[in-house]
Amino acid sequence: MIAKIISEVEKLGRNTVTIRFRWDQEVQPGQFLMVWLPRHSEIPISVSHTGPMKGITIRSYGETSAAMIGLREGDRIFFRGPYGRPFDTKPVRKLIVGGGSGMAGLLPLIDSDARGVVSARTSSDLLFADRFAEGHVTVVTDDGSSGIKGYAIDGLKSLPLDEFDMMYVCGPELMLKSILDYIVDKPIPAQFSLERIMKCGIGVCDSCSIDGKQLCTEGPTFTKEELLGMHEFGTARLTESGKRIQIGRH
Ligand code: FES
Known part of the structure; x- marks a missing residue:
């Protein structure tokens, strides 16, 4: 088990945070960590930032993730990994x-x-749509509160997949x-x-x-x-x- 001091906590809406910590291990896009807190279960979390300052982005779904989004700068986070087969990232477009x-x-x-096509239930549940270059993202929400009203598939239909x-x-x-x-x-x-x-x-x-x-x-x-x-x-x-x-x- 690895323990790291949290350098930064970025709040991303009501129930989501990104926790950043320095870790010089190579991690590839698509891999995950098994993250643990004392007195809670261990849960798998994707690595959202793969540079030297690693990051994991956590949305509160259950008891363990709810405890994790309460962590603050200077707290410790415990994990194992990285695990899993990463994405093949050779293609350019x-x-x-x-x-x-x-x-x-x-x-x-x-x-x-x-x-990109970024979808969520409502506009407040959207994540990282703002990280695409201007004009490069289609936003879709179930309730129509942002972008197209519908599901991810509806955002795909107007794109030239070839x-x-x-x-x-x-x-x-x-x-x-x-x-x-x-x-x-x-x-x-x-x-x-x-x-x-x-x-x-x-x-x-x-x-x-x-x-x-x-x-x-x-x-x-x-x-x-x-x-x-x-x-x-x-x-x-x-x-x-x-x-x-x-x-x-x-
Ligand atoms: S989590 Fe145990 S076999 Fe995959």
Whole structure:
């Protein structure tokens, strides 16, 4: 377990913060840390800043993440990692599609040429839409409070997909599934970052499995072709207790 002193806490709206700390370890876009606080559980969190000053962006969903967003500069944060298969970042013309807090893991991919579709439930839930160059981002909200009213897929439909070398996608699994279905017959390569319950982060406990693959070691990034072969993608997942449940519409 690594312990670091927090150098900076940036508040990003009501229930989201970025915590920055100095750590000279190489971390690649798409990788994650298993982050822990005393008296709380350990949870996986994507690395949102991969330079020497690392950063993790946390949105409060449960008891542990709620405690983490209360951390202050000078507090200590504990973690293991980095873990997981990173994104393949060779292509130059990127299309980045993020839903909700899924934008955190995509942030290191944004450069001055990148084009983005950023979606969230409401305008106050949008994350990192302002990090794209002017005119390079399409904003979509479920309630229409900012940008187009609809879902991430609605932001994609007006874009010329053949102008991009790679699409990078992260967000809720049903959003990922709708995008995979949309691009299945389109000539654009894509990589998706998935989220599942993770307990060990190192391929031991099987809590993160999808179609027999372990997200923590064989993912969390998967190509379009890999996901097309996974029957549980967008249809089933394991709960905290290890029970397999259905997700989505059937
Ligand atoms: S989190 Fe334990 S096997 Fe992936």
